[in-house]
Amino acid sequence: MAQFVQALALGVLIGGIYALMASGLTLIFGVLRIVNIAQGAFLILVATFTWWLWRATGLDPILASVVTAPLMFGLGWLMHRFVISRIRGQAASMSVLLTFGIALVIEGVLNIVTGNRFRSATPSYFEESFRVGDILLPKAQVYGFLAAMVVLGGLYLVLTRTWTGRAIRATSQNPSAAALVGIGATATAALAFALGSASAGVGGSILSVLYPFFPASHYDWISRLLGIVVLGGMGSLPGALCGALILGLAETLTATYGSLQWSTLVFYLVIMVVLLARPQGLFGARLREDAV
Amino acid sequence: MTLIRRIPRQHLVAGIVLLALILYPVINPWQPYPQGVLLIAFLLAIQASGWNIISGYAGYISLGHSMFLGLGSYTAAIIALHTGVNPLWVAPLGGVTAVVVAVVFGSVVLRTRGHAFVIITIALLLSAQIVATNWDGLTNGSDGITLELPFWSSDFQNIPFYYAFLILLVLAVLFSAWIARTKFGTGLIAIREDEGKAASIGVNTTVFKIMAYGASSFFIGVAGGVYAYYQTFLNPVGSFAILGSVLIVLSALVGGRGTLYGPVLGAFIVSLINEAATVYGGSTQSRVLILGLILVAVVLFLPAGLLPTFIGMYRRRHPVETEYTDQEGALKSAAIVRDRLPSSPVSSAPLLEVRGVTKRFGGLTAVDNADLTVERGSITALIGPNGSGKTTLFNLITGNMQADSGTITFNGKRIEKLAPWTRGHLGLGRTFQVTRLFKDMTVLQNVVAPLPDGRLRTMLADAVSGHEAARARELLGIVGLARFADQKAGDLSYGQQKLVELAQVLMLSPELILLDEPAGGVNPSLLGRLTGVIRELNQAGVSFLVVEHNIPLVLDLCDPVHVFARGSCIASGPPGQIREDPVVLDAYLGDDWRPQDAHA
Structure with a gap:
């Protein structure tokens, strides 16, 4: 029983962190209709940078997101301005190929600059745990989860309470109507891309403590995040949260009762089953397509 | 050599x-x-x-x-x-x-x-x-x-x-x-x-x-x-x-x-x-x-x-000469259409029956418990103000959307749950309000593309030469665009694209064609040909359901006329009767309108 509760608790912690990582992807998709394959590479880029920062200055890796998030916001904005926005109006497949190319470039640069080996940030609390009754909660996971929740909560407030957030949501629902009421599509898209990148800034910093990583790990991460987004419904933020929790739980439960090797596979299996039953994902709405 | x-x-x-x-x-x-x-x-x-x-x-x-x-x-x-x-x-x-x-x-x-x-x-x-x-x-x-x-x-x-x-x-x-x-x-x-x-x-x-x-x-x-x-x-x-x-x-x-x-x-x-x-x-x-x-x-x-x-x-250095619509070639051979029409039993039952169909988009009820009948061999019109649910009803009939409730019967068969392509195979074709041709394909490819049935043999039929391509050329001939066969569809004028879309639908050998605003954006002379083609096809046995805002055209071409407002049918009858119907005038023109304004 204790083992089960332990697995559940860990699943929820991991799920919360996944939710933060996937939120950027789903935000970008919602507004730009772009599947940002480079989101995983963003995470690894930030993780590597956080690791370097931690080694150089001793700054706590999770706290380092205070630095990495604004940096990624800026990088995301620039990337949209100079690369992504150039393919606006082209077929959706081109954006997939473009962001795939960006992911490769980031991987290649990391390979050359930092070398192709595993890294992991190990702050002092790295191997410590909180004890709640019989359950052990690793401190790193708890701190990561808390950071993720704070950022997700902030993101939610920005999207629902500010004019900018409403502009983003309006654009994601109907870009042409949003443009008609004076919301600049390009500026909103740039903002959404920057926000999505900034969330990868926080996610990557958390990742650096929780998982060993190397330049090519971004493939694992992007397929995991995409799985979450497909499960939840493309472009839906509550969907991403829900999908992340389900998959976080599925993964930890398999790792506890099955084997670690197969847990990633269970991840994909869940996605397949959901797609069989509900092709549009859990929260995916089918909007009318005839009225343009 | x-x-x-x-x-x-x-x-x-x-x-x-x-x-x-x-x-x-x-x-x-x-x-x-x-x-x-x-x-x-x-x-x-x-x-x-x-x-x-x-x-x-x-x-x-x-x-x-x-x-x-x-x-x-x-x-x-x-x-x-x-x-x-x-x-x-x-x-x-x-x-x-x-x-x-x-x-x-x-x-x-x-x-x-x-x-x-x-x-x-x-x-x-x-x-x-x-x-x-x-x-x-x-x-x-x-x-x-x-x-x-x-x-x-x-x-x-x-x-x-x-x-x-x-x-x-x-x-x-x-x-x-x-x-x-x-x-x-x-x-x-x-x-x-x-x-x-x-x-x-x-x-x-x-x-x-x-x-x-x-x-x-x-x-x-x-x-x-x-x-x-x-x-x-x-x-x-x-x-x-x-x-x-x-x-x-x-x-x-x-x-x-x-x-x-x-x-x-x-x-x-x-x-x-x-x-x-x-x-x-x-x-x-x-x-x-x-x-x-x-x-x-x-x-x-x-x-x-x-x-x-x-x-x-x-291509830019060696441009192809532009060709123009073949006015005489058109309409010579509407009989070709009849050739492939399924010899449906002569029955007096309506071809299409819509009963109690409802479609909601969130809080908006676009189609509200609507009934509609299309008799075999008729050119039926569906008119109504913007936003009255005409196009949504079209989408429900052709399967681009699924109805929330109600039944749709085509040729004695319930179709409301079928996939759009299956409805196409049964003989239901449509054109779109804004033409939706495959712009990067040639005109001929556009017309060859439709599949009149779901058989593998049809699927693997040759689309470049052979009888399918020959038939597509004939259909292009009917609408007077045979000479444009090898042009990119996107290069054609809007009116010509409407005609290609009609030829495309004919490839399905449909019994009923739904036309969504066929006259929109078409110049008068081209419109003349379009109505000619519609009449010719109708004589060959094809029924039509037409959504159109050009009222003179509707009154001239169609019988009966159904009037839609707020998601359901408010009046039906022959064109002469609809023209005088106060309910229709009210729905279209609002309460302030008085008959004498029309003569002012």
Whole structure:
């Protein structure tokens, strides 16, 4: 029983962190209709940078997101301005190929600059745990989860309470109507891309403590995040949260009762089953397509 | 000599290159290095040609296509290991495994439109690697499988592999060319251009996409079997490498996706770059960077690829003369339409009956418990103010949307739950308010694309010549656009596009055609022809349901007229009666309108 509760608790912690990582992807998709394959590479880029920062200055890796998030916001904005926005109006497949190319470039640069080996940030609390009754909660996971929740909560407030957030949501629902009421599509898209990148800034910093990583790990991460987004419904933020929790739980439960090797596979299996039953994902709405 | 001149130039070039490649090992047998480079280029070209079927023709990008090479390799290697048969002889089974995997997973993911597919292709590739690593009993885990050395004398070096891959490449290109010629291929391009429209002209988009995914994997799987033997060793990381997929995508993109020879051309270029990067660039690490930079650059600056860009430049220097609508040719032969019409039993039952149909979008009830009847042989009009739910009702009848409740009966058969393409096969055709032609296809391809039934034989019928193409030309003749057959549909004027769309619908041999604002944006003389065509077809036995705002046209052409307001039918009757109906005047013009205003 204790083992089960332990697995559940860990699943929820991991799920919360996944939710933060996937939120950027789903935000970008919602507004730009772009599947940002480079989101995983963003995470690894930030993780590597956080690791370097931690080694150089001793700054706590999770706290380092205070630095990495604004940096990624800026990088995301620039990337949209100079690369992504150039393919606006082209077929959706081109954006997939473009962001795939960006992911490769980031991987290649990391390979050359930092070398192709595993890294992991190990702050002092790295191997410590909180004890709640019989359950052990690793401190790193708890701190990561808390950071993720704070950022997700902030993101939610920005999207629902500010004019900018409403502009983003309006654009994601109907870009042409949003443009008609004076919301600049390009500026909103740039903002959404920057926000999505900034969330990868926080996610990557958390990742650096929780998982060993190397330049090519971004493939694992992007397929995991995409799985979450497909499960939840493309472009839906509550969907991403829900999908992340389900998959976080599925993964930890398999790792506890099955084997670690197969847990990633269970991840994909869940996605397949959901797609069989509900092709549009859990929260995916089918909007009318005839009225343009 | 004249015979050679009649072969299209690109096929001629391809033939010459093929001849050179066949002769190369004979002329220069003692240099294994260039042979090895070419051999790998063949392998990449096979994969890129396969990828092109699902991602080039149908437009569904796969980022995990190298998986099929690994599946083929493992299939051949495992069978060889357990039975002692030479891997070369069981390589075709690798193709079978690839197709089975593609069809199974395609059936799950390809039922929806959009982005789930690309995502699953990456996940599949990584999953395959995990399975191969962890299923020790079958795959020998991460240690991999070592195969016996080739059975031929080492004097022959890799020349047998060279020819094996070259043969597979020729077969893969011929297969791709054959697909492009069939109505299946035309349907795939239709899916890429406008999937919703494709469904409305009888293309079973789900089956088409799954078949395309399967077809795209076969030769890659076979090549995988041969490749395993060539390498004599395979392991999970090498067999299911994402970099392999990058090379495939890049090849097709550089050469020109969606074209026949583009992916092959691209594969040769990318292989050379890749080889140069390996030799001069140092490590694998820098190769990732170089390939990534090329991918970004190609998407940004050469999105169409080399071959289409070259062809575009050539066309601009050698423009084709513009032709104009053939006024006399039109309308000569409406009887052609009648030929293929199903000889439906002469019955007095209505052709289409809509009963109590409702459709809500969130809080908005667009169609509210609506009834509508279309009698056999009539030209029925549906008029009403904007936003009254006419187009939504159209979408419910043709299956572009599903009704929340109510029944729709067509020809005595309940259709409200059927897929749009099945309704098309039953004889229900439609045009769109704003024309939705496949703009990058030629006019003829547009008209050939519709499928009047769901049979495999129809699907695999020749779309370039033969009876389907002949019929499409006849239909183009009916609407007076036969001379435009080889123009791009997107280059036509708006009115002409409306006529092409009508010809397209006629290809379905429909019993009922739904016209959504046929007169919108059409000039008066073209409109005259349009109504002529409609009348002619009606006499040939086709019924019409017309949504139109041009009231004089409606009153002239249609009988009976139904009036829609706020989601349901408020009045019906012959045109003369509708014109005088106070309820209709009120719905259209509001309360302030007084009859005397009309005469002012």
